[in-house]
Amino acid sequence: MFTKEDKIRLIETLSNANGPSGFEDEVIGIAAGVAGDVCDASRDRMNNLYLKRRDNGGGRPVIWLDAHSDEVGFIVQAIRPNGTLAFLPVGGWNNANVPSSKVRVRNEDGVWVPGIVAAKPVHFMSAAERGKAPEFSDMSIDIGACSAKEVEEKFRIRVAAPVVPDVACEYDDEHDLFLGKAFDCRVGCAALLDTLYRLAGEDLACDVEATLTSQEEVGERGASAAAGRMKHADVCVLFEGCPADDTFTPDYLIQAGLRRGPMLRHFDVCMITNPRFQRWVLDLAKEKDIPVQEAVRAGGGTNAGIIHKQEYGIPCVVIGIPVRYIHSHHGYCTLEDYESAVRLAVAICEDLTAEKLAEF
Ligand SMILES: [Zn+2]
Secondary structure, three states, rough: OOOOOHHHHHHHHHOOOOOOOOOOOOHHHHHHHOOOOOOEEEEEEOOOEEEEEEEOOOOEEEEEEEEEEOOOOEEEEEEOOOOOOEEEEOOOOOHHHOOEEEEEEOOOOOOEEEEEOOOOOHHHOOOOEEEEEEEEOHHHOOOOOOHHHHHHHHOOOOOOOEEOOOOOOOOEOOOOOOEEEEHHHHHHHHHHHHHHHHHHHOOOOOOEEEEOOOOOHHHHHHHHHHHHHHOOOOOOOEEEEOOOOOOOOHHHHHOOOOOOOOOEEEEOOEEEOHHHHHHHHHHHHOOOOOHHHHEEOOOOOOHHHHHOOOOOOOEEEEEEEEEEEEOOOOEEEEOOOHHHHHHHHHHHHOOOOOOHHHHH
């Protein structure tokens, strides 16, 4: 069982970890280390991490827990003669949110070098350029070098270097607020690990296996590969850092507000959630007095979009921990919502039986 301090430290550590899509190694290294006491860990060539509970007995239905390990970031496209870096987005960014922010660029030695996302200063803009968000092709990452030679020889940065926001996670205990990057989906990764710890030593009616999947932000590529190895699963419970909408949405439409519990989606553009599984989980939350929010999402897309279509169909529920301003440098989430998410996942694993499963 994690103490409150353990949880805060784990969320901070995972938030700070550098892991844009395709480069999740740091995240899965941390997770494998944490899970090592209660699970057997292995990795595949897509950078998916598999965690198998040591208490699993075999011959029972399998609950699959998933969270994605990657975060939205950038990649160096070219080194300009003036020493600045041309770059592309990795995952879904609003380009208006990108200029003037600090980033870190991984060099050849694995050192993360700080830089600034630069756009043309206002003094040099034409009237037409002012007030418009620049395109990625008009932005640069400036690491303070003056020539391409300096970038390559002194900073040891090459084309294709991965880039992440340069943000250090902070927890405000008085107000229960995390402020940091990559809570989509690192807060979900922490919740998954916490769930496995809380279940340690328990005798369950189902076995529990988990994945931290790679490359979700570029189209659920890790989950597509993991689904082959996990096709024996009977259901899947996915953790997400989901986009909070409570700061810009009329009250009646809010589906993911901070401190209202995890969001369970009935529908998004990639999945119609199995209504029987979803109902059972919602009823379970009510019975256990766990706050949840229900959503019918006009957008959205998660690993569940891939997983629910595998084999003979794997019913999925997505437990979304609300995060304000995901896919930008800074977000807010709370320990309160995290706790509710973990309690719900633990309750699912404790209460699900082969008989209930047959009804989904
Ligand atoms: Zn996500």
